[in-house]
């Protein structure tokens with residue numbers, strides 16, 4: 201399986217079955233954009249209901265966040281229920297819990313129905329505090345968990361060797377192998393006659409004669425009654441672009457000296473940003489997965505440092521044999537702590553649906569979002585639709601946060617330009633490095649590969665013209681504004697942009 205970064209995730213070690221070659225289907229009742237967990241969950245449910253369905257995937261199955269997830273199935277979300285209650289009230293917070301339980305149940309039903317072998321393992325969750333301040337916060341979280349209906353208990357032991365002064369345990373969590381599950385969904389969907397077209401980037405969707413006209417970047421046209429966006433943010437500059445913000449998380453997998461030290465639980469500390477621990481299986485052996493160091497995309501000077509810090513952190517806790525994987529992955533935070541799932545806001549029709557803003561809970565909300573969008577297509581209504589409606593006008597804090605995010609975007613833009621004025625020449629660029637340089641008054645993004653070959657791009661993001669930043673661990677040009685990402689040679693990795701970076705005619709401009 202391929203992914204949107206140079207580092208390999210443990211989840212990529214699966215084979216995606218060869219997709220059946222079917223006759224070109226230019227009209228489908230539903231076009232699903234994106235073949236991650238959201239798109240596949242929706243498409244499978246729609247095929248089960250007998251609908252004609254085509255998935256258009258810009259790259260390959262699982263290429264985006266599903267292939268780089270940290271893979272927890274949690275009803276105790278990364279956003280604490282204290283925040284959800286504060287922003288949305290206790291009743292909605294209870295509904296959120298109900299919906300997360302529903303998501304796990306959907307996964308379990310698919311596993312059973314389609315006999316998907318994906319290491320699904322129910323387990324407990326733990327959170328622990330290392331100082332008084334964290335303890336105070338964790339006690340508030342425990343209180344909020346109990347208010348929404350999660351049984352949790354104070355414990356004197358946690359399953360990792362970290363020092364703590366206070367800890368809680370809560371049941372009903374789970375882990376699984378996300379891409380084995382995804383491959384199971386692909387098989388189930390294609391066995392039912394569903395189509396997936398990889399390498400097909402949607403550029404534009406327009407209303408047309410009572411339906412929708414979908415144009416791809418290679419000028420192919422599809423038509424559909426409904427379009428389901430399973431792409432984080434729909435392509436292009438859209439309202440939703442401004443209601444979610446891109447973040448990155450860093451993940452490592454370690455072989456421990458003693459396999460039995462791998463914890464059979466999901467464990468979270470209370471640091472800011474927090475760390476998480478869980479166990480993954482590979483070829484019959486257990487490994488420790490640890491992650492954290494989250495930050496806003498392209499808002500960190502040296503991404504590699506996050507891996508070094510994560511490694512130092514884990515070495516303080518465990519005797520390790522070796523690190524087997526490390527990678528980073530992108531997710532989108534919503535402005536008011538809850539995902540947006542439902543009809544695309546501001547449209548006169550109810551034919552376009554989206555699901556985004558999952559925070560660090562993409563497998564849960566991707567499953568829920570896929571199922572809810574399918575329900576809306578099939579029946580015009582679904583459980584939980586009010587809570588997650590993309591048309592909701594959030595509480596006051598939402599507006600403030602939105603302004604902060606937008607201010608952040610502007611600030612970054614100015615900072616980049618100022619910074620660029622001071623950047624010195626190409627000679628300082630090492631092999632394997634990328635940098636924005638100035639060339640005769642123009643900005644130029646240059647990457648030098650291991651052999652010394654140079655790639656030069658125009659660093660202006662093709663989405664809304666922010667300046668991209670070099671990500672020195674995933675080797676990509678990342679946009680700080682809405683999270684579009686590009687390969688070293690400028691080709692598009694992930695939206696919301698729908699075009700590659702412009703290239704400099706390097707051979708003729710720099711020697």
Ligand code: FES
Pocket residue numbers: 661662663664665666679680681682683684695696697
């Ligand atoms: Fe919006 Fe780059 S992703 S400007």
